Amino acid sequence: MTDDTVELVHRLLAASLDAWHVDGRVEREADHITITAGEHSLLIARGAPPFRWTVTLAGRERGVTSIAGLLRTVRRVVDPDHQASRLRIAPSPLVPS
Amino acid sequence: MIPVTVLTGFLGSGKTTLLGKLLKSPAFARTAVIINEFGEVGLDHDLIETGDESFITLQTGCLCCTIRGDLVLTLADVLRRRDEGTVTPFDRVVIETSGLADPAPILHAVMSDDALAERLTLSGVVTTVDAVNGAATLARQPESIKQVAVADRLVLTKTDLVDETPAALSDRLAALNPSAPVLPASFGDIDPARLFDARIWDPSGKLAPAEEPHEHHAEHDRNRHDERITCFALIREQPIPAVALTLFLEVLAEHCGADLLRLKGIVAIAESPERPAVIHGVQHMFHAPAFLERWPSEDRRSRLVLIARDLPCAFAEALLDAIEAEVRETQSSR
Numbered sequence: 001m002t003d004d005t006v007e008l009v010h011r012l013l014a015a016s017l018d019a020w021h022v023d024g025r026v027e028r029e030a031d032h033i034t035i036t037a038g039e040h041s042l043l044i045a046r047g048a049p050p051f052r053w054t055v056t057l058a059g060r061e062r063g064v065t066s067i068a069g070l071l072r073t074v075r076r077v078v079d080p081d082h083q084a085s086r087l088r089i090a091p092s093p094l095v096p097s
Numbered sequence: 098m099i100p101v102t103v104l105t106g107f108l109g110s111g112k113t114t115l116l117g118k119l120l121k122s123p124a125f126a127r128t129a130v131i132i133n134e135f136g137e138v139g140l141d142h143d144l145i146e147t148g149d150e151s152f153i154t155l156q157t158g159c160l161c162c163t164i165r166g167d168l169v170l171t172l173a174d175v176l177r178r179r180d181e182g183t184v185t186p187f188d189r190v191v192i193e194t195s196g197l198a199d200p201a202p203i204l205h206a207v208m209s210d211d212a213l214a215e216r217l218t219l220s221g222v223v224t225t226v227d228a229v230n231g232a233a234t235l236a237r238q239p240e241s242i243k244q245v246a247v248a249d250r251l252v253l254t255k256t257d258l259v260d261e262t263p264a265a266l267s268d269r270l271a272a273l274n275p276s277a278p279v280l281p282a283s284f285g286d287i288d289p290a291r292l293f294d295a296r297i298w299d300p301s302g303k304l305a306p307a308e309e310p311h312e313h314h315a316e317h318d319r320n321r322h323d324e325r326i327t328c329f330a331l332i333r334e335q336p337i338p339a340v341a342l343t344l345f346l347e348v349l350a351e352h353c354g355a356d357l358l359r360l361k362g363i364v365a366i367a368e369s370p371e372r373p374a375v376i377h378g379v380q381h382m383f384h385a386p387a388f389l390e391r392w393p394s395e396d397r398r399s400r401l402v403l404i405a406r407d408l409p410c411a412f413a414e415a416l417l418d419a420i421e422a423e424v425r426e427t428q429s430s431r
Contacts, residue, residue: 008415008419008422012416012418015411015414016412019411067423071351072351075352084351084352085353085380086351087346087350087382087383088382090384091209091214091215
């Protein structure tokens with residue numbers, strides 16, 4: 001995983017807190033990203049395969065396999081009242097263009 | 098497939114006048130119209146004359162609030178009557194919403210029913226805006242903002258009453274939905290082809306550059322006026338891997354859901370760069386991508402237009418960037 005990707009994830013997490021209206025800070029350290037929001041402090045680092053990322057909260061570490069999973073995990077902690085929607089694909093086609 | 102057009106617009110914005118004119122046009126023959134009126138007693142259907150080959154069905158109550166299921170039943174019923182030969186074998190359906198309706202649940206109802214999907218397809222949303230009162234209505238009525246935000250075509254009505262479109266209204270429409278062409282109509286006069294033969298993705302539509310929520314110069318009660326709705330575009334020069342696009346839409350739906358009022362776009366898919374994918378979604382519901390035979394213009398960039406409430410452009414940009422990078426890394430490591 002490149003440094004560029006870590007920087008992109010850092011930027012995404014900062015934009016996510018803003019989009020979710022969560023007060024907090026996202027800081028990038030040498031080998032991890034820290035999110036501080038309310039009473040929570042999450043440490044996000046690169047993971048070993050099959051996980052791409054690890055999220056550590058209160059000393060407990062869990063692995064996630066994608067950015068989608070990372071965002072889901074972070075939001076459950078910092079915005080527990082959020083009710084996620086699931087993408088639905090309409091059975092009807094688009095009008096042929 | 099029979100195309101379904103949703104005609105919406107705030108109370109008094111000229112929907113019924115427009116529809117009445119259209120139904121007298123030979124080019125608009127063989128149309129089934131479903132009119133929804135708010136209140137116990139409907140009137141609009143009595144105000145419209147149709148040609149011999151079109152007909153009107155009336156519903157009362159607000160489509161978006163209470164009788165969405167009734168809309169599905171009504172659509173199924175008109176299809177059944179068409180099959181039985183008890184009504185004209187119509188070629189299109191127009192649903193005229195009440196002026197107070199939030200169009201998103203209506204679009205969901207049309208898009209999501211399995212049985213209807215075999216025969217009907219959503220062809221677009223046409224929204225009427227009153228050239229005289231439109232700016233004030235948009236400032237006061239959150240429903241009117243959503244009606245404009247989801248439109249594929251905006252029809253500016255009552256243009257005979259103004260010398261030119263008020264700048265405040267033009268600016269507001271451009272900020273809320275820059276990709277929808279604004280078509281003037283006086284006394285409902287407009288070429289039907291410009292409205293109802295419109296494709297959901299019109300490559301001639303304008304695209305806003307990615308932008309932060311636009312500024313508002315007056316003091317407003319933001320919640321009441323719902324000025325948290327913004328429109329922006331994500332543009333990519335390089336084709337996007339199909340799985341990255343799928344993940345992007347899934348994460349947007351998961352985290353933004355009801356606040357994602359409309360997303361439409363034309364996308365260069367890395368696996369199929371010569372055949373762009375057209376995507377279209379309302380809130381968390383999307384059509385499967387439709388692949389065009391060829392690019393409609395020289396512009397081969399991916400362009401996604403999002404209209405959303407409380408969704409910063411920076412989040413969508415960062416999300417697509419990060420997911421693209423992750424997918425490319427995964428693919429290159431194989």
